[in-house]
Each structure stands twice: as C-alpha cells, then as structure tokens.
Amino acid sequence: MNGDHPEDNLLIARAFGAPEAVGSEMIGVEESAGVWRISDETGARELRVAWPSGRITQRPQIRTEVVRLYQDACAKLGVEPRDEHGATPASAAVPAAAMSTASGAAAAGSADATGPDATAASGAPDEIPPFSRLLRESTWADHSDSEGAGFMERIMRGEGSLDDYVALVAQHYFMYEAIESAAGNFADEPALAVIHPVGLARMEAVEADLRHLIGEDWRDRIFALPAVARYADRIREVADAGWFPGYVAHHYTRYLGDLSGGQYIARRVAKQHGFAGPGVEFYAFPLLGELTEFKERYRRALDQLGDRLTAEERDRMIAEVRDAYRFNTEAFVDLARAAERA
Known part of the structure; x- marks a missing residue:
C-alpha cells in the first residue's frame, strides 16, 4: 500500500473519516480495523477504518479486506477503480505461481514492511508477475506474523518501555553485523552495488545509537539472544555457501522493512x-536520497535477479524469505521473554 499505491491510502482516508486528508499512510492492522496515519488541516492523527466483513481471524484475510476497502472508497467517492482491483477477491487473484509457493502469504507489504499490499495480478492467467511482486505476494502472511509479534506491537503503539527499545537496538547489532560482514562474499555480483550502496549500511548508525542509549561500554553489556544468534548463523551459512539469492532474501526482509515500516x-x-x-539514527538514510526512488531501484534489481533464476531457484529463494520472517518472529518472542524476566 504505502510503497506501490500510496494514492489508495488517501482514497480510503478521505472516504472513511478524513475527507480533507492530504496525506495518509497505513501503519497497522487490528482484528476489527486497519490503522492509517493521516494528515489534514488539523495536523496528524490516527484513523481506524473497520474491515468491511467484520473481524478478521486469519492473516490472509487482510489483503482481501484492504482491496474491499479500496473498492468501497472508490464507490463512495465516485472514482473508477483500477482494473487490477476488479470484482475478484484479492485472495483469488494472486497468480497460481505465487499461491503454489506459499502456504499463507507484505512492506511495508512483505519486506517493504508497509502494511498489506492490495495489488492483485492482472492480465492473462499465465502471465508471470515481476519477481519483486511474486516475493511480496508469496510471503505476505509470513511478514504479517513477524510484524504482529506482541513485542513489536507494543513498540509500534508507543506502549513499549525504553528498555524494550534498547533491547531491540542491541539485537539489531548482531543481525546487521552478520548481514553486512557477509556482503563481501558477493563483491563480484553486479546486483550488490544496486541493492547495497554505502548509504544503506547500518552498522555505524546502530553503534552510535547504542553509545547514546547504553554508554561507551555498550559492547560489554549486550549479547545475542538465542533466536538472533540462530538468525545470524543462518545469514553467515548462506553467504559462506556463496548462495547470492539466499543472501538477498535476508537482505530484502531487513532493509526494505527499515526503509518502510521502520x-x-x-x-x-x-x-x-x-x-x-541519536537513539534513532539506525532509521535515518541521509545518503540514499528519496527513499521511494531507492526502493523502486531495489525492486527492479530483484526483478532482474528473478529473470536469471529458474523456477526452482525462485521457489528456493522465496522459501528463504519466509525463513527470514520466521527468524524475525522468533527474535521478537525472545525479546518479549527477556522483557518479562527483567
């Protein structure tokens, strides 16, 4: 939604509670409603819009409900909906190739971590979607599971403690140390220069945040939680094997999430x-320029990578993306347990 069709957010906001909205961004999903952050002449605020079908109980329902909200907003405002959002429910419109790869299945959709992507496939039934869209649609439910972990929900609602946030930043150190040190294994890959420019690197920023949050002795006061240690080990394993698509699977889930929902x-x-x-430097990317434009370049690089892969290799990479989301969810569970013990 936020990355691919930001105008849809504005339509929904104007149709369901903020008729004068000039800005709208989807920021959350609840059982009974979607949550948008909107801005109008009164300032910025949150807007909750009830799902058309009532409460949702399964994450794959999110996408269908967002599409229905978009269609209802178009009808209410007298706007012609895009062909890709016709009468077919979104869950039925996902290409067969994507459905065969995922048991459930983004950003913000998928790794963009920006909330549900309401984009459905268009064209002939046999048309193969761009690989970046296939990744997004095939892993949406896995992404939602990761974002929906209770620990992150508290932080995103502004209900988490400062200690919760510091713990999250500490675990980022171990995740990004693994993924950024592994980048050197693929120096000869042309795509790496596109998806991992200097301005994307996070280690300097996360270290600055830890100095601010903990003190100069921060290195002696943090340790990797078990799930994060397993996560980092998997990233290194993939890189040591020289499997570039597998490395990109982890890169994609981390950095596009930081650039979107982050x-x-x-x-x-x-x-x-x-x-x-200081304290949130991790989420600042001053050297990247316009983040939306960078994300578009990143997606084009994903599409080009997908064109190089066989169907089996694409399926294997999608499976690795889903594993990356699982590692994220397990990390959040460990963080929640550690907070309870503190």
Whole structure:
C-alpha cells in the first residue's frame, strides 16, 4: 500500500473519516480495523477504518479486506477503480505461481514492511508477475506474523518501555553485523552495488545509537539472544555457501522493512522517548536520497535477479524469505521473554 499505491491510502482516508486528508499512510492492522496515519488541516492523527466483513481471524484475510476497502472508497467517492482491483477477491487473484509457493502469504507489504499490499495480478492467467511482486505476494502472511509479534506491537503503539527499545537496538547489532560482514562474499555480483550502496549500511548508525542509549561500554553489556544468534548463523551459512539469492532474501526482509515500516517506528520512538537523531539514527538514510526512488531501484534489481533464476531457484529463494520472517518472529518472542524476566 504505502510503497506501490500510496494514492489508495488517501482514497480510503478521505472516504472513511478524513475527507480533507492530504496525506495518509497505513501503519497497522487490528482484528476489527486497519490503522492509517493521516494528515489534514488539523495536523496528524490516527484513523481506524473497520474491515468491511467484520473481524478478521486469519492473516490472509487482510489483503482481501484492504482491496474491499479500496473498492468501497472508490464507490463512495465516485472514482473508477483500477482494473487490477476488479470484482475478484484479492485472495483469488494472486497468480497460481505465487499461491503454489506459499502456504499463507507484505512492506511495508512483505519486506517493504508497509502494511498489506492490495495489488492483485492482472492480465492473462499465465502471465508471470515481476519477481519483486511474486516475493511480496508469496510471503505476505509470513511478514504479517513477524510484524504482529506482541513485542513489536507494543513498540509500534508507543506502549513499549525504553528498555524494550534498547533491547531491540542491541539485537539489531548482531543481525546487521552478520548481514553486512557477509556482503563481501558477493563483491563480484553486479546486483550488490544496486541493492547495497554505502548509504544503506547500518552498522555505524546502530553503534552510535547504542553509545547514546547504553554508554561507551555498550559492547560489554549486550549479547545475542538465542533466536538472533540462530538468525545470524543462518545469514553467515548462506553467504559462506556463496548462495547470492539466499543472501538477498535476508537482505530484502531487513532493509526494505527499515526503509518502510521502520520509518514509522522511528517517528513513534522518537516522539515517545524524546530522541532527536541519536537513539534513532539506525532509521535515518541521509545518503540514499528519496527513499521511494531507492526502493523502486531495489525492486527492479530483484526483478532482474528473478529473470536469471529458474523456477526452482525462485521457489528456493522465496522459501528463504519466509525463513527470514520466521527468524524475525522468533527474535521478537525472545525479546518479549527477556522483557518479562527483567
């Protein structure tokens, strides 16, 4: 939604509670409603819009409900919906290739971590979608499971403690140390220069945040939780095997999430805890330029990578993306347990 069709967010906001909205971004999913952050002449606020079918109980329902909200908003405002959002429910419109790869299945959709992507396939039934869209549609439910872990929900709602946030930043250190040190294994891959420019690297920023949050002795005061240690080990295993698509699977889930839903987390945490730079530097990408444009370049690189892969190799990479989301969910569970013990 936020990355591919931001105008849909604005239509929904204007149709269901904010007729004068000039900005709208989907920021959350609840059982009874979707949550948008909108801005109008009164300022910025949250807007909850009830799902057309009532409460949802399964994550694959999210996509269908968002499409229905878009269709209802178009009808209410007298706007002609795009052909891709015709009468067919979104769950039925996903290409067969995507459905065969995922048992459930984004950003913000998928790794963009920006909330549900309401884009459905269009064209002939045999048309193969761009690989970036196939990744997104095939892993949406897995992405939602990751985002929906209770620990992250508290942080995104502004209900988590400062200690919760510090613990999250500490685990980021171990995740990104693994993924950024592994990038050197693929220096000869042309795609790496596109998806991993200097301005994307996070280690310097996360270290600065830890110094601000913990102190100069931060290295002696943090350790990887078991799930995060397993996560980092898997990233290194994939890189040591020289499997570039597998490395990209982890890269994709981490960085596009930081560039999408991560931006909302930064605003929420900065407001809650009074940070103005130090403390949330991890989410700042001043050298990348316009983030939307960079994400588009990233998706084009994914599409080109997909064109190089066989159907079996694409399926294997999608499976690795789903594993990456599972590692994320397990990390959040470990963080929640550690918070309970503190």
